[in-house]
Amino acid sequence: MAERKAPNIxxxxxxxxxxxxxxxYGHGMNSTPHIDRIAKEGMLFNHCYVTNSLCTPSRAAILTGQHNHVNNVMTLNxxxxxxxxxxxxQLRAHANYQTAMFGxxxxxxxxxxxxxxxxxxSVIPNQGEYWDPHFIxxxxxxxxxxxxxxxxxxxxKCIQFMENRDKDRPFFLMCHHKAPHRGWEFHPRHKHLYNDKITIPDTFTDDYKNRAKAAAVVKMRVADDLTYFDLGLAQPQGGRDVGAKLFDQVWSFPQRKVPHPEDVTKMVLRDSDDGTEFRFQTPEELAEFKFQRYMQRYLRTIQCIDDNVGRMLDWLEQEGIAEDTIVVxxxxxxxFLGEHGWCDKRFMYEESFxxxxxxxxxxxxxxxxxxxxMIQNVDFAPTFCDLAGISVPSFMQGVSFRPLLEGTTPETWEQxxxxxxxxxxxxxxxAYAHYGVRDHRYKLIYWYNDDLGIEGAIPGGTEPExxxxxxxxxxxxxxxxYNEPSYKDVVIKMTRLLEKKMMDIGDIPLHPRF
Known part of the structure; x- marks a missing residue:
């Protein structure tokens, strides 16, 4: 029997x-039939987590298989x-893969x-543009x-690479979409979608009581922090057109926030595209309008991704290599899609984690x-190496979850x-600095609220929690x-698991030790 070739990825x-x-994932929010097809014909993970809920550090962890204190990519800077x-x-040197990245x-x-x-x-600079984008x-x-x-x-670009590949060698292709990043400029072909109201999350009006201070002070609320650009609204007194660059810097939002005044009866908002006017009677009505507008734009942007995942899957079928290709x-x-009133990420709370x-x-x-x-993004690279038939290199800190893909959970698997x-x-x-661990039942977070001397950081300014x-x-x-007497033993257990995990990966605990 001929030896099976290494799979394309x-x-x-x-x-x-x-x-x-x-x-x-079954939440009934939207329809993504082509992405769903990957799960229907493969496996869906319910407990995949990021090591740092921020674009740049996550991408570094995925590429290197290392935690961010090791690859030294800790912030957007x-x-x-x-x-x-x-x-x-690794794949190119040890398994003769053709490798490519686009996006x-x-x-x-x-x-x-x-x-x-x-x-x-071929990659887009910084955050890139939705329309007529530049490429490096x-x-x-x-x-x-x-x-x-x-x-x-x-x-x-991805399909062109696959069409021009050396068919005698496997390939590793990283297709990195900009969407649905903030700005949410959808393609006009999807403008008719999601005009019915989206269900508002139960925690949309969260008052942040019984939580660390970080939850109350963060500036990423749908009701207060979205801009005219974000919502596709005409900005008063001129403003910028829809399609203008969202960021002057990755951390700078030049567009004005849409105000959330107590007296909203005098406020008139206009659609940047067709001039439709929106009027409101109460602050709650205005907040709900912002949520619906945010979700419409976000979900329409995703629809174009789904269309293009379908293109990729169809191409693999037509090329006759779908059986030999891993698709992730x-x-x-x-x-956050309105949970806790938020519209961003960064936190270890579940929706962004x-x-x-x-x-x-x-x-x-x-x-x-x-x-x-439970798996993490730091595990992706070791898994790809394992699936390609090469040893996981010692510099990678993640663990291959190939056994999970084959239907077996090792007794030693760290949940x-x-x-x-x-x-x-x-x-x-x-957003305040923090670290923590989660198992299947409990989540422990330490908010140390300190910049630790990182270049360009802003000072902390509050006590750890x-x-x-x-x-x-x-x-x-x-x-x-955390301070409930009935959870005292859980606190001790989870703190010791946190300290062991940080020791295992070489990170430095900042909290008082038991």
Whole structure:
């Protein structure tokens, strides 16, 4: 019997795509039939988590298989050392893979920070644009603008690479979409979608009582912090047109926030596209309008990703290589869709901590499988190496979850995940620094609220705090039980698990030790 060839690997990653907005996860919010197909024909993970709920650090963890204090990519200000090892270099050097990356990079620009380990790549600078985006290409001094919509263009580049591949060698393709990152500029072909009201989360009007101070002071509320640009509204006194660049810097929002005054009866908002006017009677009505508008734009943007996932899957079928190709769909972290009133990420609270993860491999994964074991983005690179038939290199800290894909959970599998968010130049969001661990029932968070001397960081300004959530009894994470006498033993257990985990990965605990 001929030896089976190493599988092709197609890794599709969106930006800020919450698991709840993939219909395979069963929340009924929207319809994503092509992404769902990966789960239907493969496996869906319910407990995949990010090590740092922020774009740049997550991408570094995925590429290197290392935690951020090791790869030194801790904040949005960080850049990756492109001379360091990564998964693409391993697959190319040790398994003869062709490697490529197209789309969002967000790990630094300039010759010393561009992608390495890839035979072909074309990436958008910084956050990139939705329409007529610029791309940075190898050996070119100037960026080139490509006409069209960014999600379609990135998919075009991926398919072109696969069409021109060496058919005698396997390939590793990283398809990194910009969408549905903030700005939410959807394609007009999806404008008719999601006009019915979206169900408002139970925690939308959260008062943040019984929680750490961080929850109350963060600036990412749907009711208060979205801009005219975010919501596709005409900004009073001129403003910027829809389609203008959202960010002057990755942490700077030049557009004005849509005000949330007590007297809203005099407020008139206008659609930037067709001039439709919106009027309100109460602050609550205005807040709900912002939520519905936010969700419409967010979900319509996702619809173009789903269309293009369908294009990729259809191409693999038509090429006759679907059976020999691993297809992954994920996001660089989760995202708040109005839960706790929020519209961003950063926190270890469940909605931004949990990542979607769907994987299909007809030769190695049973169709329709659902997995409830705990994995993290730092585990992706080791798993790809394992599936490609090469040893997991010692520099990777993650663990291959290939046994989980094959339907077996090793007795030694660690049902524990770690998260750490470093405070940086984030005056826009005012998100406090924290770290913690979660197992299947409990989540322990230490808010140390300190910049630790990180370049460009803003000062902390509040005392450290602990949070413990019983995710079984309190799945919405509304009640901090850290100081409850009945949870004393749980606090001790989870703190010791946290300290052991930090010791295992080489991180430094800042909290008082038991």
């Amino acid at each position: 197609v890794f599709i990653m969106a930006d800020d795509h919450a698991a709840k907005s993939i219909s395979a 960080s850049v990756i050392n492109n001379r360091g090892p990564n998964v693409a270099k 969002k990079w967000h790990l630094g620009e300039g010759p010393t920070h561009q992608p390495t380990g890839f035979d072909d790549w 290409n190898p050996d070119e001094k100037e960026m080139k603008r490509v006409p069209g919509y960014v999600t379609d263009i990135i998919t075009d 769909y994920t996001s660089d972290q989760g995202f 949990q990542m979607p993860f769907l994987i299909r491999y007809p030769r190695g994964i049973k169709a329709g499988s659902v997995n409830n074991d 524990l995940v770690f998260h750490r968010y470093w405070m940086h130049n984030d005056a826009c969001h005012n 602990w949070e413990l959530f019983d995710c079984q009894e309190d799945p919405l994470e509304l009640l901090n039980v």
